[in-house]
Amino acid sequence: xxxxxxxxxxxxxxxxxxxxxxxxxxxxxxxxxxxxxxxxxxxxxxxxxxxxxxxxxxxxxxxxxxxxxxxxxxxxxxxxxxxxxxxxxxxxxxxxxxxxxxxxxxxxxxxxxxxxxxxxxxxxxxxxxxxxxxxxxxxxxxxxxxxxxxxxxxxxxxxxxxxxxxxxxxxxxxxxxxxxxxxxxxxxxxxxxxxxxxxxxxxxxxxxxxx
Amino acid sequence: xxxxxxxxxxxxxxxxxxxxxxxxxxxxxxxxxxxxxxxxxxxxxxxxxxxxxxxxxxxxxxxxxxxxxxxxxxxxxxxxxxxxxxxxxxxxxxxxxxxxxxxxxxxxxxxxxxxxxxxxxxxxxxxxxxxxxxxxxxxxxxxxxxxxxxxxxxxxxxxxxxxxxxxxxxxxxxxxxxxxxxxxxxxxxxxxxxxxxxxxxxxxxxxxxxxxxxxxxxxxxxxxxxxxxxxxxxxxxxxxxxxxxxxxxxxxxxxxxxxxxxxxxxxxxxxxx
Numbered sequence: 001x002x003x004x005x006x007x008x009x010x011x012x013x014x015x016x017x018x019x020x021x022x023x024x025x026x027x028x029x030x031x032x033x034x035x036x037x038x039x040x041x042x043x044x045x046x047x048x049x050x051x052x053x054x055x056x057x058x059x060x061x062x063x064x065x066x067x068x069x070x071x072x073x074x075x076x077x078x079x080x081x082x083x084x085x086x087x088x089x090x091x092x093x094x095x096x097x098x099x100x101x102x103x104x105x106x107x108x109x110x111x112x113x114x115x116x117x118x119x120x121x122x123x124x125x126x127x128x129x130x131x132x133x134x135x136x137x138x139x140x141x142x143x144x145x146x147x148x149x150x151x152x153x154x155x156x157x158x159x160x161x162x163x164x165x166x167x168x169x170x171x172x173x174x175x176x177x178x179x180x181x182x183x184x185x186x187x188x189x190x191x192x193x194x195x196x197x198x199x200x201x202x203x204x205x206x207x208x209x210x211x
Numbered sequence: 212x213x214x215x216x217x218x219x220x221x222x223x224x225x226x227x228x229x230x231x232x233x234x235x236x237x238x239x240x241x242x243x244x245x246x247x248x249x250x251x252x253x254x255x256x257x258x259x260x261x262x263x264x265x266x267x268x269x270x271x272x273x274x275x276x277x278x279x280x281x282x283x284x285x286x287x288x289x290x291x292x293x294x295x296x297x298x299x300x301x302x303x304x305x306x307x308x309x310x311x312x313x314x315x316x317x318x319x320x321x322x323x324x325x326x327x328x329x330x331x332x333x334x335x336x337x338x339x340x341x342x343x344x345x346x347x348x349x350x351x352x353x354x355x356x357x358x359x360x361x362x363x364x365x366x367x368x369x370x371x372x373x374x375x376x377x378x379x380x381x382x383x384x385x386x387x388x389x390x391x392x393x394x395x396x397x398x399x400x401x402x403x404x405x406x407x408x409x410x411x412x413x414x415x416x417x418x419x420x421x422x423x424x425x426x427x428x429x430x431x432x433x434x435x436x437x438x439x440x441x442x443x444x445x446x447x448x449x450x451x452x453x454x455x456x457x458x459x460x461x462x463x464x465x466x467x468x469x470x471x472x473x474x475x476x477x478x479x480x481x482x483x484x
Contacts, residue, residue, distance in 0.1 A: 027225045052305045057338045060357070109341055113397040117427065121401065125425035183417040186434070190279065190413035192232070192461045193435040196454040197278020199232050210236055 017206040020198050147175040217475050224468060231464040235456035242459050244452065249423055250440040253408045253430025256381055257287065262295035264380035265369070267347075269395065270300070270307035270314075272387035276412050277310070280385045282451035283410040283438035284314040287383060290445045292322045292330075297369050299379070300333040301355070303343065303390040308335045308359055328358075328367040335359035340390030344398040348375050376405035381429075385410045392419060396427045410437060 022037035062080075065073040079101065085094035126148050128141035153165075154172030161169045203210045260266070268288070272280045288311075291298050300311035311333055325331060334355040337343045346354040351373045357363055364370040372378070382405050386392035392409035400407040406429045411419050413434030423431040432441055435458055438451030 028222060049305050052336060053338060056305075056336050105342075109345060109398070113341070113402065117393075117397040117401045117422075121425045121427055122421060125421075179417065186413040186416045188462070188465060189434055189436065189458065192228075192458055192465075193279045193413065193454070194275075195228070195232055195278075195461070196236075196435065196457050197281075197450075199229075199236060199457070200278075200450060200454065203233070203236055 013205050017202055020202060024198075146171070151175050213475055213478060216471065227464050227468075228461055231461040232457040235460045236453070239453070240456045240460075242456055244436075244439050244443050244455060246440045246444060247433070247437070249431040249433065250437050251430075251444070253410070253432050254290070254441060254444045256406060256408045256429045257290050257296070257383075258294065260294060260296055260380045263297065265297045265299060265373070265378055266291055266381045266383060267299050267301065267379045268311065268383045270302040270310040270385050271304050271391035272310065272385055272412075273304050273306040274310070276387035278454075279412050279435045279438065280387060280410060281310065281314065282435065282449050282454075283432050283441055284310065284385055285317050285449055286438060286441040286445050286447065286451065287385075287410070287432075288314050289318050289321070289447055290441075292318070292325065293445070296380075297329075298331040299369065299373075300331065302336050303340050303384075303394065304387070305336050305338075308333050328362075329369055332364075332367055332369050333359040334364065334370075341394050341398050344390075344394050345402070348399065348403040351375055351378065376403040379405060381405070382407045383409070386415060386419075387412050388415060391415075392428065393422065396422050400427055408432075410441075 019037045019040065022033045025031055026034040062073055062077050066077070079098040082094045083098050085091040126145060128144060130138050130142045130145065132138075133141075150168055150172035152172070154169045154176065159165055200210075257266070268291070270280075270284060288298065300308060300315075302308045302311065315331070319325065335358065337354060339346075343354050351370075352364060355364060358367060358370075364373070376382070376399055382395050382399055384392040384395045384407065386409050392407070392411060392415075395407050395409070399405050407427070408430040409419060409428050410432035411434070413436075416431075416433045419428065419431055422428045432438065435451055435454050438449075439455045440451075442449050442451045
C-alpha cells in the first residue's frame with residue numbers, strides 16, 4: 001500500500017469488474033445499478049478532462065505565462081473568460097467575440113486542408129485508367145468510377161429521376177447500399193470488439209480463468 | 212414455431228452472443244489470421260525506416276476504444292523498438308498520452324535498455340486538434356515546449372535537433388474518431404508531406420478507407436482484426452490474436468440470426484400469397 005488504496009490494483013480490478021457488470025445489467029432491463037455506473041462514468045470522465053485540461057493547457061499556456069509577466073497573454077485569457085459569459089443571458093453576447101475568432105481561425109485552416117485532402121486528392125484518386133492494365137485492375141477502376149458517378153447522380157435533384165435517370169440513380173443507390181452494408185459490418189465488428197475487451201478483462205484480470 | 216422464433220426475447224440473442232465470445236476464449240480454436248494489404252503496408256511503413264529514425268506516435272483515443280486500439284498500440288510500439296526507432300509519444304485526446312504510457316508499461320520488460328529522453332519520450336496531450344497538428348509543421352517546440360513531466364524538450368537528447376515534420380520519418384495515429392487520423396493526414400500528411408499511417412476502430416474504417424485508397428494513409432490497421440494481423444507480423448501474439456476466435460464466432464452467430472430473420476420474413480411474405 002505504498003501509494004494508498006487508490007493505487008491498489010486489486011481494488012481497481014474489483015471496481016472495474018463490478019462497474020462492468022453494472023453496465024451489462026442494462027441488457028436485462030434498465031435499472032438503478034446501471035444508472036449509478038453511468039453517472040459515475042460521466043462524473044469521473046468530466047473530472048479527469050477538467051483536471052487534465054487545466055494542468056496541460058490553462059496552467060502552462062496562461063497562468064504560468066502571466067506569472068512570468070507576459071502580459072500579452074491577458075488577451076486570450078480575457079477572450080476565454082468572455083466564452084464563460086454564455087452562462088448569463090444578460091452577458092451572453094460577449095461570447096460572440098471569441099466565438100468569431102474560433103470560427104474564423106477554424107474555417108481558415110479547415111477550408112484549405114479540406115480542399116486539398118477531401119476534394120483534390122479524392123478526385124485525383126478517381127481519375128483512373130480503365131484500359132491498358134490487367135483485366136482485374138481495369139474492372140476495379142471501372143467499378144470505382146461507375147460507383148462515384150452514379151452515387152453522385154443519386155444526389156443530383158435538378159432533374160426528375162425518371163427513365164434513364166432513374167436507372168442511373170438506382171445503380172447509385174445500390175453502391176450506397178453496399179457502402180452502408182460495409183459500414184454496418186464494421187460497426188458490428190467494433191461493438192463485438194468492445195465486448196471481447198470487457199470479457200478479456202473480466203476473465204483474465206478478475207476471474208483469472210484465462211491467462 | 213416460426214411465430215415463437217419471430218418473437219424471440221432479445222435477451223436470448225444477447226446470451227447467444229455472450230456465449231459465442233466466452234466459449235472460444237476458454238477453449239481457443241486457433242482460426243487462421245489472413246494478413247490484409249492495408250495492414251501489411253502499415254507494417255512496411257514502420258519496417259522500412261532506418262534505425263534511429265524518429266517517429267511521432269499519437270494515441271488519439273481513450274479507454275472506451277481500448278479493446279481495439281490498445282492491442283495495436285502495443286504491437287506497433289514493440290515493432291518500433293525492434294527496429295531501434297526513436298519514439299515521440301503524444302495524443303490529441305486527453306487520455307491518449309496515458310494510453311501510450313500504459314502500452315509502454317506492457318512491453319518495457321522486453322526492452323530493459325531503453326532510456327527515457329533518448330529512445331522515447333512522451334510530450335503529453337495538447338488541446339486543439341488540427342491547430343496542434345498544423346503548428347508542428349511550423350515548429351515542434353512551439354507545439355510542445357515541454358514533455359509530459361514538464362522537462363524542457365531541448366534538454367532531452369531525442370528532441371534536441373527536432374524542427375518540424377521533416378524531423379520525423381513517420382507519423383502514426385491510433386484513432387477513435389475526431390481528432391485523429393484524418394486530422395494528421397489533412398494538416399500533416401497533405402500539407403507538410405510527412406508519411407502517415409493509422410490504426411482505427413472498425414466503426415471509423417469506412418471513413419478512413421478513401422484516404423488509404425488515395426495513398427494519403429500509407430497503411431491502415433482496421434480494428435481488432437487489424438491488430439491481430441499486426442501482432443502476427445511482429446511475431447508477438449497478444450490480445451488481438453487472442454480475441455479473434457471470439458470475434459469470428461460471434462460474427463457467425465450474428466450472421467446466423469440475420470439469415471434466420473430473413474428466412475422468417477420471406478416465408479411470411481410468400482407464404483401468405
